[in-house]
Amino acid sequence: MHLSRFILTCMILSVAFSAPARAEKMHCPNVTDNDEKNTEIARKYFQMGGMYHDKQDFTKAAESFECVLKFIPYSLTARYKLARAYDAQGVFSLARENYEMILLLDSAEAGTLKPEIRKRLVEIKDLKDRVPVTAPVVEPVPADEKTCPPVVQKGQQDAVVKIAKIIEVKDWARARTLLDETLKKLDGATPEQRRLCLSTDAGVQLLLLAGVAHFSMGNVHDAREAFLAVFRVRPDANLPVKNPDTKLLSFYQETLNAYFATIAREKERQLRIRELEEKGLIAIEAEGDPAVPVEHAPPANIAREKPMVFVCRVQDRLGAAKVSLVVRVDNGPAQEMPMEKLGKRRWVTVVPGTAVTFAKYAYYLVATDAAGSEVALWKSAQTPQELTL
Incomplete structure (x- = not known):
């Protein structure tokens, strides 16, 4: 009887003393003046984070990776593992925050993670946190800071x-x-x-x-x-x-x-853009990606011996390195006229008034990549756009 009571008392004391310990935040050391020591500490906490994650102690895993980011604020691997730890812990608000930070990056390694991250963000988009959100061990580096940490x-x-x-x-x-x-x-x-x-x-x-x-x-x-x-x-x-x-x-x-x-x-290109815009030959470039691969409207109000301006915009995903205006004037042979990139996605060709004396002007647009491979067309050689004077 006394033995069973003793065992029960020990169990209660064990729970009483261990519960607060589990609730305590992990200690994260201060940054030192020694870069080697800082790297060593970061490596230690990174390994701890992996160990806790394997043991499914996602709270301690998250705290470990937060500590790594105190010493290496821009560690992509630590940021990703922190997001996964929050995700597994059920702190979806912080998981989303850290996943979204990775989507802002342009490194090759970040690019390999983005498809998986976008998919996961859709899955947890509206999920509420399963556990209360507490202050992180280390305050995150703001995305808009003005100096390097x-x-x-x-x-x-x-x-x-x-x-x-x-x-x-x-x-x-x-x-x-x-x-x-x-x-x-x-x-x-x-x-x-x-x-x-x-x-x-x-x-x-x-x-x-x-x-x-x-x-x-x-x-x-x-x-x-x-x-x-x-x-x-x-x-x-x-x-x-x-x-x-x-x-x-x-x-x-x-x-x-x-x-x-x-x-x-x-500088010359910017001056040319300003000149064409001030003369009303081209409009200010629209924001955002065009809805179609090559966005183009045929020039309106064509007049003999007046400049004729061709403008198109090409979608970013095509990676166009060159856009050409392929022209057949009257019954002459086809001619390729490279367009000039005057903006983020905008390509322009200005045909001088001295060349605007045709009876029929048939054309189409072709976009090619750096290797010279065709990536998009507007109209085609078989079905060109025709202009007449």
Whole structure:
């Protein structure tokens, strides 16, 4: 009798003491000034999150991944696992919030997750939370912050010091590995967040070092992209290496010259758009994707020896690299006239008044991708649109 009462008392005490422990929030350490230590802590909590998730303790799993994001705010993997933990826990409001954050990202890894996330968001769209929502262990990074989080900047600064030393001894492979690891920490950042972090002094230095490493390994395309990313935020940046070789210097200068040429062309394009709009030859570009693959209305009020303007808009999903106006004037041969991209989705061709002297003008539009493959038509060679004067 006394033994059974003792056992019962122990069971009650066990429940009494263990219940509050389970209700307590997981402790998440403060960020340190040591990037290696921060990464080590993040890795530890990431592993804990996976362990708790496997044990179906989704509350602790979520708290673990929240802690990871305190140390690596833009970890895409941690963000996704946090969303899944909230989802499994039945905290659908926070699951939706974190899933939707991933849909804002433009990294390749985020792209692979988006179809599954969109499907799941439809499934949980109207579901109410099964458990009360409590404050997260770590306050989430706002999507509209104006500066790069200090912990990210500190990580980049430490990485720059290490990578610069590695590049000095020309260990390109090791430098590239560390660069990739550092830049991967931005996979969960929106384009604006990524721009903020890569426009800091450390971010610019990282990109410059990435360009040097890629060029030295023969990856010219990746080197050019890294240098161009620098020029967009700091075109007066200098190479952060001692005594760079002449080939690297020449490539860097060529890339910078090409960047300035691109800027000049873009200014000319914007001036042309403004000129055509002010003359009333084209309307201000409509917002949003067109409802059909190629949206076009034949020019109205055609008059002899007056400019004739052709405007079309092409859907984003087609990835059109070129749009052409294919024309047959009177009984002459077909001619292809490339249209000029003057806007986000808008393509324009202006036929000068001196050429508007035809009896019949038959045409159709063809959009092609970067490989030259046809992706869409408006009308066709067999059924062209005909204009007459």
